[in-house]
Amino acid sequence: MEPTEAELIVAAVKGDAASFEPLVQKYSPRVFATARRYARLEREVEDIAQEIWVKAFQKLGSFRGEAPFEHWLMRLAVRTCYDFLRAHQRNRESAFSELSEPEDDWLERFAAAPESVNEHAEAAKLLVERVLAQMAPASRLIITLLEIEDRSVKEIAGLTGWSVPLVKVRAFRARAEMRKILTRIAQDKYL
Amino acid sequence: MNLEPLQQKLLAAARAHPPADRVPYAFEQRIRAHLSTLPPVDLAALWARALWRAAVTCVAVTLLLATWSFVQSPASSTTEDLSQQFEQTLLAAADQLEETW
Numbered sequence: 001m002e003p004t005e006a007e008l009i010v011a012a013v014k015g016d017a018a019s020f021e022p023l024v025q026k027y028s029p030r031v032f033a034t035a036r037r038y039a040r041l042e043r044e045v046e047d048i049a050q051e052i053w054v055k056a057f058q059k060l061g062s063f064r065g066e067a068p069f070e071h072w073l074m075r076l077a078v079r080t081c082y083d084f085l086r087a088h089q090r091n092r093e094s095a096f097s098e099l100s101e102p103e104d105d106w107l108e109r110f111a112a113a114p115e116s117v118n119e120h121a122e123a124a125k126l127l128v129e130r131v132l133a134q135m136a137p138a139s140r141l142i143i144t145l146l147e148i149e150d151r152s153v154k155e156i157a158g159l160t161g162w163s164v165p166l167v168k169v170r171a172f173r174a175r176a177e178m179r180k181i182l183t184r185i186a187q188d189k190y191l
Numbered sequence: 192m193n194l195e196p197l198q199q200k201l202l203a204a205a206r207a208h209p210p211a212d213r214v215p216y217a218f219e220q221r222i223r224a225h226l227s228t229l230p231p232v233d234l235a236a237l238w239a240r241a242l243w244r245a246a247v248t249c250v251a252v253t254l255l256l257a258t259w260s261f262v263q264s265p266a267s268s269t270t271e272d273l274s275q276q277f278e279q280t281l282l283a284a285a286d287q288l289e290e291t292w
Contacts (some may be wrong), residue, residue, distance in 0.1 A: 017226040029212035036210035046215060053222045054229070102250040114196045124204035132203060146206045179194055182201075186192045 005069060011191075013060050014062060024053055038081040040129065042178050052080045078141070078159045085137035087178055101191075103127045107189060134181050139174035146171055 003019070004013070011019035035048040056076055059178065063072050099107070106123035109116065118124070132140050145156045153171070157164045240275075 015231070020226065021219045021223050024222050028214040028218055032214050033210050033212040046218075049218070050222065050225065054225065057226050058229075064207050110197060110200065111192050114193065114200070117200065119204040120198050120206070120207045124201065125208040126203040130267045132205075143202075144205075149201045150206075175198075178198060182194045182197055186194065186197075189192075 006065065009063065009069065012057065014096070017057070020057055023069070027073055028053075030070070030074070034074065034077045035081060036147075038140070040087055040133070044084070048080060048084050050062065052077045055080060060096050075159050075161075078145070082137060082141050082160065085140060089123075091139055098141075099130075099185075100126065103130070104189075107185070116155060131178060131181050135174065135177055139177045142167065142170045142174040143178060146174075 005023070008019045008023055012023070020108055031049050031052050032045060035045045035052070037082065038050055039045045049126075052073075056073055059076070100125035102121075103126055105161070106117060106121055106127060132143065135143065141160065142156065145151045145159065151159070153167050156162070156167050160167070162170070
């Protein structure tokens with residue numbers, strides 16, 4: 001009979017790395033999807049995922065089993081991604097002069113007829129990645145969780161460890177920051 | 192350019208392109224191998240490190256307070272005055288009693 005998740009966790013807490021393997025196998029797709037929201041290079045994504053799992057193994061003793069293991073793991077994942085953003089914030093892109101041709105075309109089409117442009121286009125994806133890469137770590141995290149993943153303020157507070165009022169304040173600042181970056185794009189392009 | 196629709200369009204673009212959830216081949220085995228190379232958590236070392244940090248903080252606070260009291264004391268002789276005032280206040284009731292008798 002296959003051991004249950006709770007049994008695997010108990011064994012892993014005692015230091016049995018083999019019991020931890022099925023947990024890694026089961027939840028890694030979610031961990032990788034989360035890491036890919038914040039890191040662009042595949043090497044960085046793998047480093048983040050590895051760090052998340054090492055932390056999870058070391059801190060497994062603090063998991064009380066009151067909430068599902070997945071929730072506990074996702075909290076750890078989001079906080080590790082935030083640490084990654086803060087550690088790499090010097091690498092934030094600073095110039096918009098290097099917009100690629102498809103991004104430039106997409107923006108021009110948007111300026112001409114906002115309703116007709118397709119948000120599924122690859123250029124739109126690249127452009128939003130570029131805008132997010134410009135944002136401060138806390139702002140990027142908030143915009144990703146609140147606007148892109150469509151999570152509630154309370155959920156974000158639980159994931160990040162921030163208070164509900166702090167999440168609201170940071171969300172307000174993040175939207176303003178995003179608007180500022182878009183203003184800069186518009187100015188660089190049309191002035 | 193109207194920025195509000197642009198912002199909404201870009202956020203919609205981000206929602207329309209969820210990140211891939213593919214996992215590199217044998218990733219779980221890599222994690223297992225990595226975990227087996229990690230040194231075991233030494234609780235005594237963690238305690239020692241925390242205590243050293245606390246000791247350094249305490250010494251810093253002691254030095255700061257010592258410096259502050261050293262700088263403050265020669266400037267005024269309020270310590271004596273204060274002790275005298277305190278004694279007078281404390282013994283005021285006894286003085287009054289003596290006067291009544």
